[in-house]
Amino acid sequence: MKKGFTLLELLISITIFAGIMVIALGAFARSATTAAKSNDSRSKTEAARSFIDQISNDFRFIDTTVTLPFDSDHCSTKPTPPVGATWKGFCLDPLADGSNSVFLLLKYPGDSTYTGKLYYASTNSGDHDLWVAEKRNCSVATECFPVTADATSVLGSLYTASNATVFTGQADTASSSGYLGVRLVLRSHDASSCTNEGSCYELATTLTSGGF
Amino acid sequence: MLNKHIRCAGFTLLEVLVAGSVLFVVTTAVVGLSNSIIRGTSTNADKTIANRWASEGLELTNKIRNDSVKSGGTAVNGESVWFAQAASVDKYGWYDLAANKVGAVTTWQLNPTSAPVQLPLADAPSYSATPLESQGLQATRLICVEAYGAVDVSSDSASASCNSRDGTSSPVNDGDRVPSGDCSSTDTYCLLIKASLNRNHSTASAYIPSGNMVKIRSVVIWPDHNSFRTAELSTLFGNWQDSNQL
Numbered sequence: 001m002k003k004g005f006t007l008l009e010l011l012i013s014i015t016i017f018a019g020i021m022v023i024a025l026g027a028f029a030r031s032a033t034t035a036a037k038s039n040d041s042r043s044k045t046e047a048a049r050s051f052i053d054q055i056s057n058d059f060r061f062i063d064t065t066v067t068l069p070f071d072s073d074h075c076s077t078k079p080t081p082p083v084g085a086t087w088k089g090f091c092l093d094p095l096a097d098g099s100n101s102v103f104l105l106l107k108y109p110g111d112s113t114y115t116g117k118l119y120y121a122s123t124n125s126g127d128h129d130l131w132v133a134e135k136r137n138c139s140v141a142t143e144c145f146p147v148t149a150d151a152t153s154v155l156g157s158l159y160t161a162s163n164a165t166v167f168t169g170q171a172d173t174a175s176s177s178g179y180l181g182v183r184l185v186l187r188s189h190d191a192s193s194c195t196n197e198g199s200c201y202e203l204a205t206t207l208t209s210g211g212f
Numbered sequence: 213m214l215n216k217h218i219r220c221a222g223f224t225l226l227e228v229l230v231a232g233s234v235l236f237v238v239t240t241a242v243v244g245l246s247n248s249i250i251r252g253t254s255t256n257a258d259k260t261i262a263n264r265w266a267s268e269g270l271e272l273t274n275k276i277r278n279d280s281v282k283s284g285g286t287a288v289n290g291e292s293v294w295f296a297q298a299a300s301v302d303k304y305g306w307y308d309l310a311a312n313k314v315g316a317v318t319t320w321q322l323n324p325t326s327a328p329v330q331l332p333l334a335d336a337p338s339y340s341a342t343p344l345e346s347q348g349l350q351a352t353r354l355i356c357v358e359a360y361g362a363v364d365v366s367s368d369s370a371s372a373s374c375n376s377r378d379g380t381s382s383p384v385n386d387g388d389r390v391p392s393g394d395c396s397s398t399d400t401y402c403l404l405i406k407a408s409l410n411r412n413h414s415t416a417s418a419y420i421p422s423g424n425m426v427k428i429r430s431v432v433i434w435p436d437h438n439s440f441r442t443a444e445l446s447t448l449f450g451n452w453q454d455s456n457q458l
Contacts, residue, residue: 004222005222005223009222009224009225012225012228013223013225013228016228016232017228017232020232020235020236020239022244023236024235024236024239025238027239027240027243028243029241031243031246031247031250033245034247034250035249035250038249038250038253038254039253041253041254041257042256042257045257045260046254047265048260049260052264062351064408076303082315082316084316152443170316170317170318172372173317174282174283175279175282175283176275176282176283176317176319177275177278177279177282178278179275179318194347197348200347201257201347202261202346202347203260203261203264203346204264204268204346205264205267205268206268206271206272207271208271208272208274208275208278
């Protein structure tokens with residue numbers, strides 16, 4: 001007996017198979033798209049967390065016994081802190097070019113020298129890149145301000161900061177210790193804005209200089 | 213010898229349907245697993261933000277205490293208390309952490325709430341005047357000031373507890389000691405520290421005030437897929453009242 005498919009069986013089979021394949025491939029396609037977005041989201045999460053962790057760890061070691069400013073160009077009183085306030089161990093917007101920045105004067109336990117760290121945001125065609133420059137082994141605190149020529153990019157080529165003001169804060173007053181606010185809205189270079197869902201990832205924190 | 217009557221029939225409709233069903237089930241399972249992993253990634257991204265908010269809650273509470281120290285403390289019952297929220301057992305419970313901006317100066321403060329010991333997570337937003345928001349993620353942060361001896365009951369999907377005795381809705385009052393005065397004879401923790409003080413030649417009249425050591429928990433609560441999630445961090449804060457005490 002040599003019996004093949006009937007035309008009706010063939011048509012029904014093809015229809016069923018096509019229906020299943022459309023559903024399956026559609027689901028896989030959606031899943032793949034979502035997976036790509038998810039992967040991008042995870043990368044952004046890691047990048048933002050890495051930056052916040054890095055500056056948080058640095059902030060733990062600022063030397064609050066040193067009162068800034070050093071001179072009129074570095075850690076001067078601009079922007080004007082509250083009356084009677086002084087920057088101790090860190091200062092906001094030390095760069096004379098108006099870019100948003102923060103300088104940290106670090107002293108690690110058991111180390112007799114200082115380390116100066118400068119974080120700043122530079123604007124380039126609407127994107128805001130984050131940079132960090134470091135100067136180590138300074139025996140005198142006033143010689144520890146890094147130069148921006150030595151800076152390295154924090155976010156690399158994949159991401160940009162969508163917000164121009166990353167660093168905010170307040171100097172020490174007689175009744176209140178200083179604090180540094182860090183807010184990073186991370187965006188992929190290929191996304192023009194944060195309007196689409198999932199195109200940006202925001203991480204923020206407030207660090208206090210503590211100690212009394 | 214070859215069989216001249218080999219049956220060369222194709223698949224029957226039933227076979228195709230069964231095969232199709234198997235394919236459909238397998239595909240659904242794989243896609244479901246994939247979506248589950250993706251949802252997990254999204255939840256982790258939210259959790260990173262929530263953990264940072266919780267960490268910030270502890271940081272700012274520490275600043276409240278440090279600023280109180282810098283300014284000489286708050287007068288409570290004629291004594292200078294450095295962390296007023298821990299001055300009395302009556303003050304233990306849930307607090308709302310709020311920013312207070314006066315001119316160019318921003319400070320933070322802990323505002324008391326009437327939130328119950330066992331707080332239903334869905335009710336949390338009604339006890340906070342300062343909701344948190346980040347790229348569509350909305351959350352509530354509450355600070356729990358609780359007795360050192362409070363039972364640490366982790367938050368579940370329905371409620372979060374603060375200053376709970378044995379995981380119940382009864383509050384803990386720090387060894388049943390009175391807000392000020394000598395240790396109760398049943399207060400082992402108080403008696404041990406007092407003995408330690410005396411061994412170290414501190415004044416014999418020193419007593420351990422209520423709130424001598426409190427636990428601070430920063431709890432962040434946010435909705436997630438018809439349920440709630442929590443992230444929390446905790447630490448211990450010491451409190452001192454005057455020079456002859458711990």
